[in-house]
Amino acid sequence: MARHDHHAHGGTALKEAAREQLTEQGEQWTGMREAVFDALAGFDRPASAYDIAEAVSKVQGRRVAANSVYRILDLFVGSNLARRVESANAYVANNHPGCLHDCIFLICDSCGQAKHIDNDSIAKDVRQAAEKSGFAPKRPVIEVRGTCEDCA
Known part of the structure; x- marks a missing residue:
């Protein structure tokens, strides 16, 4: 992408x-x-x-x-x-429905907020790693659990 x-x-x-x-x-x-x-x-x-x-x-x-x-x-x-x-x-x-990205969620374990970020290079690396393993990825799901800025 x-x-x-x-x-x-x-x-x-x-x-x-x-x-x-x-x-x-x-x-x-x-x-x-x-x-x-x-x-x-x-x-x-x-x-x-x-x-x-x-x-x-x-x-x-x-x-x-x-x-x-x-x-x-x-x-x-x-x-x-x-x-x-x-x-x-x-x-x-999705607040930009006209754009297609593999989404990365940052999920706060304290308040439950989920911030979504787009980073096409990370998503590309995940897709390529899957393909190298003989897997045909449809939709990579990347979720990072932790604590948001407000709860830190």
């Missing part, structure tokens, strides 16, 4: 960028998908499907099943609208 500058979106611009990315891939931006994305983007730390289902349920005034949310989150991850924090079985909104 070539080095480039990308624009991180927030608020309404983030939702618009996500909608645009999803529809460019031939998917529909439905009311439920929008509600799940709004809930996901509203969390300040990685959120589980159950957290998101609860948030959407409160907004809609009806119970939303976590199974439905999982399907939408799978679509979002596949469409680069969200990232999955594997070790926490949780998700974060």
Whole structure:
């Protein structure tokens, strides 16, 4: 992946960028998908499907099943609208959905925050090491657990 500058979106611009990315891939931006994305983007730390289902349920005034949310989150991850924090079985909104990077998460064991950074050279090294072992990598997952600056 070539080095480039990308624009991180927030608020309404983030939702618009996500909608645009999803529809460019031939998917529909439905009311439920929008509600799940709004809930996901509203969390300040990685959120589980159950957290998101609860948030959407409160907004809609009806119970939303976590199974439905999982399907939408799978679509979002596949469409680069969200990232999955594997070790926490949780998700974060991708604030630059138009850019495709292998993501590196820095996860605080104290407060639960997950900061995502892009470092294409590290990701490239991981991919090359996998390929040298005869493995065809799809999506490297790099997570570093520790203590964030605020909790240190």
